[in-house]
Amino acid sequence: MTSDRRPRSVVEASAPLEHYLISVPPVGVDVCKVCRGAVYDGYDLCYPCNQARSVLRNLRLDSTAFVSLAPVGDQMARDLYTYKRSNVPQYLRQSRTVGLSATLWRWLAVHEKCVASAAGVDSFELITTVPSTSGRTDEHPLDTLVGKIVVGSGGRVVDVLELARTDLGQRTQAKDRFSASREVCGHNVLVIDDTWTTGAKMQSASAALKQAGARKVGGVAIGRWFTQSHKDNANWLKAKRRDAWSWEECCFDRDVRGNVALDLSWPTG
Ligand SMILES: [Zn+2]
Numbered sequence: 001m002t003s004d005r006r007p008r009s010v011v012e013a014s015a016p017l018e019h020y021l022i023s024v025p026p027v028g029v030d031v032c033k034v035c036r037g038a039v040y041d042g043y044d045l046c047y048p049c050n051q052a053r054s055v056l057r058n059l060r061l062d063s064t065a066f067v068s069l070a071p072v073g074d075q076m077a078r079d080l081y082t083y084k085r086s087n088v089p090q091y092l093r094q095s096r097t098v099g100l101s102a103t104l105w106r107w108l109a110v111h112e113k114c115v116a117s118a119a120g121v122d123s124f125e126l127i128t129t130v131p132s133t134s135g136r137t138d139e140h141p142l143d144t145l146v147g148k149i150v151v152g153s154g155g156r157v158v159d160v161l162e163l164a165r166t167d168l169g170q171r172t173q174a175k176d177r178f179s180a181s182r183e184v185c186g187h188n189v190l191v192i193d194d195t196w197t198t199g200a201k202m203q204s205a206s207a208a209l210k211q212a213g214a215r216k217v218g219g220v221a222i223g224r225w226f227t228q229s230h231k232d233n234a235n236w237l238k239a240k241r242r243d244a245w246s247w248e249e250c251c252f253d254r255d256v257r258g259n260v261a262l263d264l265s266w267p268t269g
């Protein structure tokens with residue numbers, strides 16, 4: 001990208017995405033309080049999040065947030081898929097990376113404190129990314145996106161997680177899927193991934209960080225994978241699209257916003 005085509009600001013670089021960013025529902029009735037997916041019959045956790053609770057217990061993420069829904073087939077899902085595909089032309093990958101970085105940066109500027117507050121802390125001293133489980137050896141584009149472009153993350157970005165097991169299915173929550181360096185010991189850590197499907201990667205990353213001594217761990221996924229074919233999702237999405245995107249809209253309930261310290265840790269047991 002030549003310098004004359006480089007966006008002048010985070011606001012400018014994130015603006016094109018405003019046309020297709022869709023906020024996830026805040027925690028509430030029929031919404032899973034971890035992944036903001038739909039739940040039925042009065043449960044407060046969906047199946048994968050409930051599984052994470054029984055397998056990982058207190059090693060799970062202390063709070064979870066999502067920049068946008070990524071409905072299958074939508075532009076957001078395409079952005080999240082193509083920014084990291086090596087067979088996509090470089091100029092396209094680069095422009096997607098810039099757009100996603102700016103979007104994450106702008107969103108964190110408003111909501112990082114909400115994620116911290118929901119985890120019961122004032123702030124995160126360290127930020128890290130979830131390693132690729134595909135076994136790629138070159139630098140993962142997510143590291144470029146978070147570590148090199150999202151300047152708002154400052155000097156807090158650390159590379160502390162490593163893939164420890166390659167034999168696990170994509171949806172398996174496991175304490176030993178990743179390992180983390182002791183650098184995180186005693187710190188509150190924000191872990192970032194590009195996409196949340198079942199949460200298995202981010203929850204397992206949280207488990208590794210906590211086993212290495214991290215105190216509270218918050219998680220932010222840029223896109224929350226959303227299947228339109230599931231139950232009444234398509235109709236819900238149609239109604240949801242009528243709302244204009246707002247950078248201020250929060251995926252936590254009102255008590256968490258504005259950094260009010262409330263104990264909203266997930267139930268244990
Ligand atoms: Zn869930």
Ligand SMILES: [Zn+2]
Nearest residue numbers: 111114250251
């Ligand atoms: Zn917020």
